[in-house]
Amino acid sequence: MNVQFFIDASFILATLLFIYGLKRMSSPVTARSGIVVAGWGMVIAVVASFLYVFNVAPEVKPHLTVNIALAVIALALGLGWAWRSGKKVEMTAMPQMVALYNGMGGGAAAAIAAIELFGHKAHGPIVLIMAVLGGVIGAVSLSGSLIAWGKLDGRINGTWRFTGLQAFNGLILLTLLAIGAWTVWTGGAVSPLLISVFFILALFYGVMMAMPIGGADMPVVISLFNAFTGLAVGFEGYVIGNAALMVAGMVVGSAGTLLTLLMAKAMNRSVSNVLFSNFGASGDEAQGEISGSMKPIEAGDAGINMRYASKVIIAPGYGLAVAQAQHKLYEFVKILQAADVDVKFAIHPVAGRMPGHMNVLLAEAGVPYDIIYDMEDINGEFKEADVAIVIGANDTVNPAARTNKSSPIYGMPILNVDQAKQVYVVKRGQGKGYSGVENELFFADNTNMVYGDAQKVLVAMVQAVKALDGGGH
């Protein structure tokens, strides 16, 4: 039938646009057009899938009107809700939103698998294996992502784990495998009750997998679930004979896996380490004594010193975003640039709540991306910098990661801010960082502490420099 030709042609066009769009997204210059291109691919694919109505089996015909009505309503509901929530969400809350949308994709893949299994539509061992695998992975991604969202959104607090948790989880996984194997063995002829148990267990496993993982490790887990959903979509694509789903799903599956590994590497941890062990649990509190004291400095004085520096490097952390001070920071940067100061931003791979998150937060404030540098590209420049200023960051600039073997962050690559001639640290109080580790940078001879809320400190710096320049003319 010719309708099938149009469906197939539309899907291959959509797939082409997805891959081309993703490719354009790999450079900041073309990235915006990349997502638009991929978006058109999605529109084409969704419109084309309504052509399926001309190809339904005879026994489906009596239900067709209802099915189409349901499809339109479901599309409108999902699209409407996500469009509104996506437009509203704050940039700081982006990681949990990505987790939420990702979980929903996993849920959709699991729903496809459930229909195949409940309706006994899948035939043959390979199709059944794919349906079962996609179902488990999709369901795990759904419940796990929901937990990740809840944690990052502050709705679920704390991590809980108990002795034997891993054995318990292993048992659930084995049971899932057993039911899955039985389903394949019997050719899909299993009772609806067993299929229900199967999906409930898979959802439960996702919860058990995400619950023990702490806040700092969450981005790695979100990325992993993103890869999971991709795989689930790819497998279900095979089950329903749709190559567009297979390609798109598998591209995301492998890309997501690579991204997960890159993130874990940036934190100097392995993925299994993130999943199965508690951060900070390894190192006892055997931290070396830190000599020296923290030396405070007034924000205005620090600002004026930077005005007369020739090179300033800024190391921002999530604390900057919490204080909503990105805009004020960029205002200060522009004043420095007007005074011919060379200003650069140094971004640690895990600054913010997710790799690259800090770049998004700075971009939101209007900071151009060509003065923002990755850690590897700028670490060599700190020794030439007159001033390095740390705002709302702590663990990512802690020299203990280089020297102190007993520190839980030992081995994590850090920004070499301590090599600058002068270091300013903008900080609320004298507390420790996210990992609970003392930071010897704060006690160093060339470090001065600027205490206060980042927003207020930057306002003071801007005023001090403006007053100075105003008096000069």
Next chain:
Amino acid sequence: MDATTAITGFVALYIFMLAAFTGYEIIGRVPAILHTPLMSGSNFIHGIVVVGALYMLINASSVIEQALGFFGVILGAANAAGGYVVTERMLEMFKPSDKKKG
């Protein structure tokens, strides 16, 4: 499964294999500053699952299939739409220095 373009075992493996390398190659070259939008962008791409859910719903012949299909289409549509909106919002903000203003 009544699609005219049947995908049998080994052809499927070829597709999966090539797609996996494609994903790996595309992401491998992405600068770290784009990691967040990229995770979100790939999240959008697997929103294509909505097409699979639509296929299942249109071909549903029982109440449970309709219910699951309805649920699947809502979730899939939300994945696609949400993924698109947040990715586009993030990427729109990335701008180079304005050289004229200097």
